[in-house]
Amino acid sequence: MSSDKQVADVEVQRDDHVAVQALDSREPRRMSNKERLSAYFTIAAAAFGLISDGYQNNLMTMTNVVLKKLYPVEYTSAVSTRVSNSLLVGAIIGQVLVGLVCDRVGRKVALVGTTLFIVIGAILGTAAHGAHGSPQGLFWFLTFARGITGIGVGGEYPASSTSASEAANEKMVGQRGPVFIMVTNFVLSFGGPLAVSVFLIVISAAGEQHLTTVWRVCFGVGISLPLTVFYFRMRMVSPTLYRKGAIKRRVPYRLVIKRYWKALIGTCGAWFLYDFVTFPNGVFSGTIISSVIHDGDIKSTAEWQLLLGAIALPGVFVGALLCNPFGRRNTMMLGFSGYLVFGLIIGCAYDKISNIIPLFVIFYGLMQSFGNMGPGDMLGLVSAESYATPVRGTCYGLSAAIGKTGAAIGTQAFTPIQLNLGKKWTFIIAAICGVTGILVTYFFVPDLTGVDLADEDRKFMEYLAENGWEGDVGEDDWDESDGASSRSGDAVTVEKGPR
Numbered sequence: 001m002s003s004d005k006q007v008a009d010v011e012v013q014r015d016d017h018v019a020v021q022a023l024d025s026r027e028p029r030r031m032s033n034k035e036r037l038s039a040y041f042t043i044a045a046a047a048f049g050l051i052s053d054g055y056q057n058n059l060m061t062m063t064n065v066v067l068k069k070l071y072p073v074e075y076t077s078a079v080s081t082r083v084s085n086s087l088l089v090g091a092i093i094g095q096v097l098v099g100l101v102c103d104r105v106g107r108k109v110a111l112v113g114t115t116l117f118i119v120i121g122a123i124l125g126t127a128a129h130g131a132h133g134s135p136q137g138l139f140w141f142l143t144f145a146r147g148i149t150g151i152g153v154g155g156e157y158p159a160s161s162t163s164a165s166e167a168a169n170e171k172m173v174g175q176r177g178p179v180f181i182m183v184t185n186f187v188l189s190f191g192g193p194l195a196v197s198v199f200l201i202v203i204s205a206a207g208e209q210h211l212t213t214v215w216r217v218c219f220g221v222g223i224s225l226p227l228t229v230f231y232f233r234m235r236m237v238s239p240t241l242y243r244k245g246a247i248k249r250r251v252p253y254r255l256v257i258k259r260y261w262k263a264l265i266g267t268c269g270a271w272f273l274y275d276f277v278t279f280p281n282g283v284f285s286g287t288i289i290s291s292v293i294h295d296g297d298i299k300s301t302a303e304w305q306l307l308l309g310a311i312a313l314p315g316v317f318v319g320a321l322l323c324n325p326f327g328r329r330n331t332m333m334l335g336f337s338g339y340l341v342f343g344l345i346i347g348c349a350y351d352k353i354s355n356i357i358p359l360f361v362i363f364y365g366l367m368q369s370f371g372n373m374g375p376g377d378m379l380g381l382v383s384a385e386s387y388a389t390p391v392r393g394t395c396y397g398l399s400a401a402i403g404k405t406g407a408a409i410g411t412q413a414f415t416p417i418q419l420n421l422g423k424k425w426t427f428i429i430a431a432i433c434g435v436t437g438i439l440v441t442y443f444f445v446p447d448l449t450g451v452d453l454a455d456e457d458r459k460f461m462e463y464l465a466e467n468g469w470e471g472d473v474g475e476d477d478w479d480e481s482d483g484a485s486s487r488s489g490d491a492v493t494v495e496k497g498p499r
């Protein structure tokens with residue numbers, strides 16, 4: 001009996017090994033020209049798509065200043081917060097839903113859907129109008145329009161970022177990190193200076209006597225940006241990693257949480273802290289600067305705002321340079337330390353520094369630059385690298401959604417903190433978040449610098465097989481022959497052998 005049991009065990013182990021190696025056992029296929037080019041188009045389309053995200057994220061920076069000028073009584077701090085937060089609420093919904101769509105339906109469907117939401121929301125925002133010219137009706141219309149835009153903006157995070165990381169891994173594993181940063185966080189950060197530059201051009205052309213025209217034109221520019229990539233997204237092919245490793249039915253979420261709970265705490269927690277600080281400081285930076293510029297006009301505020309964005313942008317490049325030699329986790333901790341240092345400097349000496357406008361803007365910009373260098377660059381990267389392809393969109397979307405929840409809470413709390421504790425406390429709290437971010441990153445964020453994403457996919461499949469999961473892996477039209485045609489039913493099955 002003992003001999004029979006040993007033979008049976010060997011057969012079971014062999015069945016398990018064969019099953020989990022199914023993804024790697026087949027002969028590599030030749031790729032069509034369309035597939036070879038599609039990876040590069042996917043990376044480029046992610047960059048152009050996320051520019052519209054960065055623009056929309058920063059659109060309210062100067063719009064808040066303009067609307068306050070147009071409606072000094074009606075546009076209260078509560079209304080300003082509501083309009084600004086509507087984008088965040090929509091983004092949270094979009095990140096969770098589109099993250100699921102990315103994994104369960106496909107990367108292409110998710111990307112096309114997010115583009116449509118941004119375009120529709122931007123059109124509604126540009127045409128926003130209150131009944132009989134009611135300012136309150138206008139503000140509620142803007143709230144609704146910004147919420148629709150937010151669904152698309154939020155969906156871009158998991159849709160564009162997961163596709164870009166998989167495409168970059170396919171073409172340049174060693175440089176995946178820097179390439180990913182340049183087509184994600186760089187263009188997101190560039191959206192700030194872009195939004196202010198567009199505002200300055202429009203206000204210079206229209207004049208401060210036509211502020212209603214100014215903010216509507218700025219909203220209208222947001223319609224064109226996502227349309228630049230719509231055609232390419234309709235023509236794209238999903239990355240090879242996804243087509244080979246997707247799990248569209250019977251996703252074992254319990255096993256996913258059991259395997260990735262620590263990484264989820266790290267990416268969700270660090271993203272919450274980062275967005276809690278950076279988003280309200282971005283949305284209300286125009287208001288902050290206008291408050292320290294005594295008798296400054298709107299154009300002067302915008303010019304200082306543009307300088308602030310320019311100072312914050314180089315941090316993105318430093319993070320891209322450091323992510324490989326210094327490591328993802330160490331670079332993120334270094335960035336959080338910038339919040340600690342500059343947050344304390346500005347907060348503790350606020351009354352003196354705020355009287356020296358250039359010094360205030362430089363320190364403020366350096367704090368945001370460290371944020372870009374560290375968590376701004378690394379959070380999307382580690383969220384794309386920490387999870388296997390079948391659940392990458394879901395886990396990335398959840399992490400980003402928790403981050404946007406932090407942004408919404410931070411935006412909601414920003415004005416009460418200033419009114420009840422004083423303006424300096426917004427920076428002191430940023431320093432506290434910096435310390436907390438360092439601890440969360442050190443203990444919970446994994447560092448997969450230089451690791452091929454396919455390696456984690458293989459380990460994940462082994463893990464599923466070891467825990468008794470059975471199901472289909474890969475898209476039904478995944479073709480291993482010559483890349484020129486598709487055949488259905490080619491998905492790989494992972495199952496446990498009989499015990």
